[in-house]
Amino acid sequence: MTEGLRERKKRQTRQRISEAALGLFVARGFDKVTIAEVAAAADVSVNTLYNYFAAKEDLVLPPDEASPQRLAAIVRDRQPGESAVRAVLDRLRDELRRRDRKVGLTAGFGPVFEMMRAAPTLTARLEDLGRQMTEALVTVLTEETGAAPGDPMPRVVASQIGWFHSLVYGEIGRRIVAGEQPATIAAALLELLDVVEGTLGERALGYAVREG
Numbered sequence: 001m002t003e004g005l006r007e008r009k010k011r012q013t014r015q016r017i018s019e020a021a022l023g024l025f026v027a028r029g030f031d032k033v034t035i036a037e038v039a040a041a042a043d044v045s046v047n048t049l050y051n052y053f054a055a056k057e058d059l060v061l062p063p064d065e066a067s068p069q070r071l072a073a074i075v076r077d078r079q080p081g082e083s084a085v086r087a088v089l090d091r092l093r094d095e096l097r098r099r100d101r102k103v104g105l106t107a108g109f110g111p112v113f114e115m116m117r118a119a120p121t122l123t124a125r126l127e128d129l130g131r132q133m134t135e136a137l138v139t140v141l142t143e144e145t146g147a148a149p150g151d152p153m154p155r156v157v158a159s160q161i162g163w164f165h166s167l168v169y170g171e172i173g174r175r176i177v178a179g180e181q182p183a184t185i186a187a188a189l190l191e192l193l194d195v196v197e198g199t200l201g202e203r204a205l206g207y208a209v210r211e212g
Helices: 005-028 035-042 046-052 070-076 084-097 109-117 120-145 153-177 182-199
Strands: none
Touching: 005 035, 005 046, 005 109, 035 046, 070 084, 070 120, 070 153, 084 153, 084 182, 109 120, 109 153, 120 153, 153 182
């Protein structure tokens, strides 16, 4: 569907606000910049800014990109014959090969990552986001497998997926700080995912295979 004028203007305004915010946060630190300063830099009112971003943290971690439903959505969208674990492994591999912004391998992300790491509210939000992703995935796996109440498998598998998902992001961050280039990081992480897959048991790898 072709983007209308109204939608395009909203997208452009949102992008302008986001870029202004990140520029200020990287230059001065997340905690030292006010919402009013971001609004002024983006040439919008504070109320307009809040129409696009409900909280200051959303300027760095917008809910549509840093969603608690990320892992659950990947598993829901898996192909027939594909298990939950393999669906997430394959998505991560695809994002790494494409240098997708979801895995932080876009140009200029290093300073943004450093800024995030220095802000306690952002690191706390990332930790909470990881917990929410795992819990949402437990729910999906329980529903799709028809697991009985008290069956530990949905939580065990969801926790394993959450673990290697967090491992990937942590390793990307470590390598960004070390000054490695996106192509080098992507290659190393693809190797890491191969190792992860090799360490997971067949029961986890074959759990919750989509029928069809």
